[in-house]
Amino acid sequence: MASQTQPPAAAPASIDFASMDGVDLDHFWMPFTNNRFFKQNPRLFVAASDMHYTTADGRQVLDATAGLWCVNAGHGRAAITDAVTRAAQTLDFAPTFQLGHPLAFRLASDVARIMPAGMDRVFFTNSGSESADTALKMALAYHHARGDHTRFRLIGRQRGYHGTNFGGLSVGGIGGNRRRFVSQVWGVDHLSHTHGQAVRFCRGMQPGNGALAEELEELVALHGPETIAAVIVEPVAGSTGVLVPPQGYLQALRDITRKHGILLIFDEVITGFGRLGKATAAEYFGVTPDIITTAKGLTNGTVPMGAVIASREVHDTVVNGSPEGIEFYHGYTYSGHPVAAAAGLATLGLYREEGLFENAAALAAHWEAAAHALADCPHVIDVRNLGLVAGIELAPRDGTVGARAMEAFHRAFDAGLLIRVTGDIIALSPPLMISAAQIDTIFGMLREILNDLA
Ligand SMILES: Cc1ncc(COP(=O)(O)O)c(C=O)c1O
Numbered sequence: 001m002a003s004q005t006q007p008p009a010a011a012p013a014s015i016d017f018a019s020m021d022g023v024d025l026d027h028f029w030m031p032f033t034n035n036r037f038f039k040q041n042p043r044l045f046v047a048a049s050d051m052h053y054t055t056a057d058g059r060q061v062l063d064a065t066a067g068l069w070c071v072n073a074g075h076g077r078a079a080i081t082d083a084v085t086r087a088a089q090t091l092d093f094a095p096t097f098q099l100g101h102p103l104a105f106r107l108a109s110d111v112a113r114i115m116p117a118g119m120d121r122v123f124f125t126n127s128g129s130e131s132a133d134t135a136l137k138m139a140l141a142y143h144h145a146r147g148d149h150t151r152f153r154l155i156g157r158q159r160g161y162h163g164t165n166f167g168g169l170s171v172g173g174i175g176g177n178r179r180r181f182v183s184q185v186w187g188v189d190h191l192s193h194t195h196g197q198a199v200r201f202c203r204g205m206q207p208g209n210g211a212l213a214e215e216l217e218e219l220v221a222l223h224g225p226e227t228i229a230a231v232i233v234e235p236v237a238g239s240t241g242v243l244v245p246p247q248g249y250l251q252a253l254r255d256i257t258r259k260h261g262i263l264l265i266f267d268e269v270i271t272g273f274g275r276l277g278k279a280t281a282a283e284y285f286g287v288t289p290d291i292i293t294t295a296k297g298l299t300n301g302t303v304p305m306g307a308v309i310a311s312r313e314v315h316d317t318v319v320n321g322s323p324e325g326i327e328f329y330h331g332y333t334y335s336g337h338p339v340a341a342a343a344g345l346a347t348l349g350l351y352r353e354e355g356l357f358e359n360a361a362a363l364a365a366h367w368e369a370a371a372h373a374l375a376d377c378p379h380v381i382d383v384r385n386l387g388l389v390a391g392i393e394l395a396p397r398d399g400t401v402g403a404r405a406m407e408a409f410h411r412a413f414d415a416g417l418l419i420r421v422t423g424d425i426i427a428l429s430p431p432l433m434i435s436a437a438q439i440d441t442i443f444g445m446l447r448e449i450l451n452d453l454a
Helices: 035-040 076-088 101-111 128-145 167-171 210-223 251-258 281-285 310-321 337-353 356-376 403-415 436-452
Strands: 045-049 052-055 060-063 119-125 153-157 189-191 228-233 263-267 291-294 304-312 380-385 389-394 421-422 425-428
Touching: 052 421, 060 436, 076 281, 101 304, 119 310, 128 167, 128 228, 128 263, 128 291, 128 304, 153 167, 153 210, 167 291, 210 228, 210 251, 228 251, 251 263, 251 281, 251 421, 263 403, 304 310, 310 425, 337 356, 356 389, 356 425, 389 403, 403 421, 403 425, 403 436
Parallel strands: 153 189, 153 228, 228 263, 263 291
Antiparallel strands: 045 052, 052 060, 119 304, 291 304, 380 389, 389 425, 421 425
């Protein structure tokens, strides 16, 4: 029978990965994008290596955002791409439901090795959003396994981002992401974000503010501790503009949750794998939660993958406390996918061999000084930083929130620098392989862009 569909324009073997020939922009409905604007003004990358992207028109762009907070080891690293190729050729796919393959177990052990003591049970997902929802369900399963059936409430935080699935959306605190999707997880409440009384141009952590964590006691009193399953926070809120917590805040959340039998989840999708100069923010801050969510830097962004790391206590309670059979009714077809697991193993190997977390730690002071040197630029109303992350907040233009930073984003791209903007905040988070000279280049270029900006 004759096929009703047109033959593809090019057979897969003949795809030229770096060519725009025959590319039609209409069909891809792009995520978190002004599609109408983009398709009139496309900006595309066709290749990447180390600290740079190559654009479709052949220009080099210095990556000050590690892609989307994920390419921590730098782009196109041969150790990772070789591992991915070999894995795909050896075992393209194997289920992990009631079956297994060695790479997923190996990677789980490697991840466990760099987690805080006692956190060594690893559940694989495919993204940060899936990690958030997995962690929330794990918390509910934990209380259920203990016979604590009234704990159903999940507490998030304003200006928190935990991805776009319904669980993460519900505990997340970004109005624009939530408002259009009325149906959300029931019984969720939110803490205030940590930036209400923040000191501007503060280097590193904010000064202590006991009242912020005390709010959790107020929510506990309001709802009853016996109804609250978990509190989820990003140790440093990334997506809403680099909100650095006050001294002592995370430890106070730990103390209050422990006192009331509530699980504490750190969403480390951004802070995990070296962003603060340690394997996790938990290690950096010296505060151990019950569950950590990760994604992004786990595979250096090369293949989608996330991991949720549970304490031995959470894991054993669910697994040993359930009747014989499947203990946790949750998982994804691609949990522990062999190609992603190979990418993860090679990525963690690179972090170790090249000392990339240590490089981030060693450069943090230089990064901080370079970021704060922008304080005298036009429009800059705040600079904040921690590890290899910085947020530069601009005064909004009258009536058009976000327009000034978006113009900076476009100008930077055209000048050969990739930055990220959220509202009027520029967020920077380069690959951890960056050098001091490249840090100076980033902030030097930004200075010029800001000086020219209306
Ligand atoms: C803290 C945090 N959690 C979750 C997510 C969602 O990750 P993904 O986009 O991979 O679903 C992100 C993404 O930026 C994030 O920053």
